[in-house]
Amino acid sequence: MVMDMDMAGGTETTAYTESNASAETAERGSLDAVLHGLRDIPQLPARRRQPVVLFPQRERYFDVVSELLDAGCEMLADLCVVDYLLNPHRNLPEQVVPERFEVVVNLLFLGLGERFRVRVQVPESDPTIDSIYDIYPGSEAMEREAFDMFGIVFNGHPDMTRILMPDDWEGHPLRKDYGVGRVPVQFREALGPR
Amino acid sequence: MTGTSEYASSTSEGAQELGPRSSESVKELRRERGAVLRGYGSSAEEIPAALEGGIHGKAALPGEASSSGFTTSPESFDEGPVGETMIINMGPQHPSTHGVLRLMMELDGETILRTKPVVGYLHTGMEKTGEELMYVQGSTNVTRMDYLSPLNNELVFSLCTEELLGMELPARAVWIRMLMSELNRVSSHLMWMATNGMDLGSTSMMIYGFREREMVLGFFEKTTGLRMNHNYIRPGGVAADLPDGWEEDVELICDNVLRRTEEYDDLLTGQPIFRERTEGVGIITAEEALGLSVTGPILRSTGIPWDLRKTMPYLAYDQVEFDVLVGTYGDNFDRYAIRLNEIRESIRIIRQVIEKMPPGDYRVQDRKITPPPRARIDESMEALIHHFKMFTEGFRVPAGEAYVAIESPRGELGCYIVSDGSAKPYRMHIRGPSFVNMQAVPVMLVGGLVADAVATTSSVDPVMGEVDR
Numbered sequence: 221m222v223m224d225m226d227m228a229g230g231t232e233t234t235a236y237t238e239s240n241a242s243a244e245t246a247e248r249g250s251l252d253a254v255l256h257g258l259r260d261i262p263q264l265p266a267r268r269r270q271p272v273v274l275f276p277q278r279e280r281y282f283d284v285v286s287e288l289l290d291a292g293c294e295m296l297a298d299l300c301v302v303d304y305l306l307n308p309h310r311n312l313p314e315q316v317v318p319e320r321f322e323v324v325v326n327l328l329f330l331g332l333g334e335r336f337r338v339r340v341q342v343p344e345s346d347p348t349i350d351s352i353y354d355i356y357p358g359s360e361a362m363e364r365e366a367f368d369m370f371g372i373v374f375n376g377h378p379d380m381t382r383i384l385m386p387d388d389w390e391g392h393p394l395r396k397d398y399g400v401g402r403v404p405v406q407f408r409e410a411l412g413p414r
Numbered sequence: 415m416t417g418t419s420e421y422a423s424s425t426s427e428g429a430q431e432l433g434p435r436s437s438e439s440v441k442e443l444r445r446e447r448g449a450v451l452r453g454y455g456s457s458a459e460e461i462p463a464a465l466e467g468g469i470h471g472k473a474a475l476p477g478e479a480s481s482s483g484f485t486t487s488p489e490s491f492d493e494g495p496v497g498e499t500m501i502i503n504m505g506p507q508h509p510s511t512h513g514v515l516r517l518m519m520e521l522d523g524e525t526i527l528r529t530k531p532v533v534g535y536l537h538t539g540m541e542k543t544g545e546e547l548m549y550v551q552g553s554t555n556v557t558r559m560d561y562l563s564p565l566n567n568e569l570v571f572s573l574c575t576e577e578l579l580g581m582e583l584p585a586r587a588v589w590i591r592m593l594m595s596e597l598n599r600v601s602s603h604l605m606w607m608a609t610n611g612m613d614l615g616s617t618s619m620m621i622y623g624f625r626e627r628e629m630v631l632g633f634f635e636k637t638t639g640l641r642m643n644h645n646y647i648r649p650g651g652v653a654a655d656l657p658d659g660w661e662e663d664v665e666l667i668c669d670n671v672l673r674r675t676e677e678y679d680d681l682l683t684g685q686p687i688f689r690e691r692t693e694g695v696g697i698i699t700a701e702e703a704l705g706l707s708v709t710g711p712i713l714r715s716t717g718i719p720w721d722l723r724k725t726m727p728y729l730a731y732d733q734v735e736f737d738v739l740v741g742t743y744g745d746n747f748d749r750y751a752i753r754l755n756e757i758r759e760s761i762r763i764i765r766q767v768i769e770k771m772p773p774g775d776y777r778v779q780d781r782k783i784t785p786p787p788r789a790r791i792d793e794s795m796e797a798l799i800h801h802f803k804m805f806t807e808g809f810r811v812p813a814g815e816a817y818v819a820i821e822s823p824r825g826e827l828g829c830y831i832v833s834d835g836s837a838k839p840y841r842m843h844i845r846g847p848s849f850v851n852m853q854a855v856p857v858m859l860v861g862g863l864v865a866d867a868v869a870t871t872s873s874v875d876p877v878m879g880e881v882d883r
Binding site for chain 1: 429430439441442444445533534537539541542546577580704705706707708709718720725726813814815816817818819826828830832834840841843845849850852853882883
């Protein structure tokens with residue numbers, strides 16, 4: 221097993237790792253090479269059909285994703301954001317400090333038929349993170365959607381504008397503190413019958 | 415909420431649109447010209463320096479051929495004289511943009527220089543709605559996203575919920591799901607054949623495609639009660655068993671559709687006008703497709719045999735025989751050929767499903783997850799309680815996160831659910847293949863003719879309900 225046992229935080233996770241470590245090693249041996257260089261990144265092991273999850277610091281996020289591309293993760297499958305405002309307690313490795321926002325990146329290793337997940341904590345006070353557009357150009361639309369829905373600003377993105385909501389929309393609808401019922405008139409320029 | 419109002423106010427009117435060249439950054443311009451840049455690391459700083467002559471300079475760009483071997487050739491077309499190009503707007507109300515898609519293009523004469531798809535006209539906040547609905551109700555929401563393959567949407571949502579529940583399904587439920595999602599692939603591709611034919615001026619193809627699709631929808635209606643938006647595949651199994659005599663119905667569909675794909679060959683595949691319009695048009699390379707996260711028939715048209723049914727099997731796809739179809743050139747014709755032959759492969763799968771359909775339950779008999787049969791409610795107190803609890807409180811799902819992806823007719827359809835242990839998803843995110851594939855449009859259109867824009871957009875097969883969600 222690649223990940224350090226003491227790194228996987230939470231009692232539930234540790235128990236899983238111990239009981240399945242031997243079976244996992246044989247089955248997932250080909251992943252060792254990919255994860256070797258990322259040993260110091262806090263991780264949660266794969267479980268059931270869910271892949272290994274990496275928890276880099278915000279500052280190391282770009283480099284970690286670069287390394288994963290170099291290792292052969294050719295495709296960015298998905299990028300989304302979760303707002304943990306109302307659900308601060310979640311299963312994280314011990315070293316990871318939970319923040320309000322979490323950027324979740326799902327990568328696809330075509331050669332191995334494997335996935336990797338990268339989860340990065342983004343604080344409410346400074347909702348910015350590096351864009352991975354230069355690594356995966358396919359992140360363009362997904363990062364725009366994340367900005368539109370959560371207000372996370374991706375530094376280095378070529379076109380950080382809203383994608384689904386109108387240009388002059390106020391607020392970011394998928395945030396948990398965005399009131400569903402308080403939406404004002406949507407298109408201000410639309411005139412009445414007179 | 416720090417920063418929210420600041421950024422919201424800085425997105426002024428029109429920022430989503432395609433602006434004049436002078437108002438856009440180099441990176442943005444390159445994006446709209448279809449350059450798929452993978453020069454990470456120092457490239458972000460080096461690009462502006464390398465473009466001393468502005469965007470029109472022909473200097474070789476660092477990062478163009480990056481260490482990972484991805485190359486692009488933005489010089490492969492003429493940029494057009496400054497001041498003599500025009501930006502035109504196609505959509506959102508346009509008969510052949512497959513819904514409310516708006517394409518903005520900069521043209522030099524008839525040649526497309528830059529493209530930007532502007533989306534969001536059908537945005538209804540379905541991910542937000544998903545947070546307000548219980549898992550029991552969730553499939554009624556997701557089924558409306560990709561309205562041409564609703565069963566696939568229900569399937570991915572149900573699989574993701576079951577992944578969080580740690581649940582295994584009875585074999586019959588799995589095979590019914592497979593049957594329905596393959597039939598749905600057939601109907602979705604038939605719909606694509608129809609609209610693509612119409613976009614290329616073959617009106618008869620439109621009528622034929624709709625005619626065959628109607629047969630499949632007829633079977634869906636018989637099984638699920640509805641032609642579309644079925645809410646048939648639910649967490650825990652499917653809503654009802656297949657109707658009596660379903661084998662004959664499905665066999666009839668298979669025979670008819672298979673025979674008519676031969677007619678499509680006569681009508682389109684060998685027809686010179688159709689081939690002229692599609693061959694060599696809307697080309698995308700394998701590197702570009704991978705870089706842009708493009709999946710489904712578009713990725714396969716570039717020669718990459720990536721089909722989640724084969725490469726990362728779910729349901730029981732590892733127990734049926736079928737081939738993954740790939741193209742060579744990544745052009746419109748390849749995508750047409752792949753979809754036409756995927757109809758045949760799906761029928762091959764469906765025939766095996768008819769043969770191998772196991773007996774048994776069509777859903778788990780766990781009264782916390784699936785409702786009791788109607789007849790039991792009249793005679794059993796527990797059944798009545800379970801039924802009441804089921805539809806008032808739903809069922810609780812253990813806290814955790816799961817991402818599950820399936821191969822929808824359009825590509826990788828993913829669902830990421832975060833559960834906080836309650837009966838509603840804390841966050842439900844759908845990775846819509848149409849939304850991501852839309853990024854390939856500028857790459858495919860650049861340097862081509864505006865007359866081909868409609869055909870190429872059609873070959874991406876976007877469903878705006880899924881793009882905008």
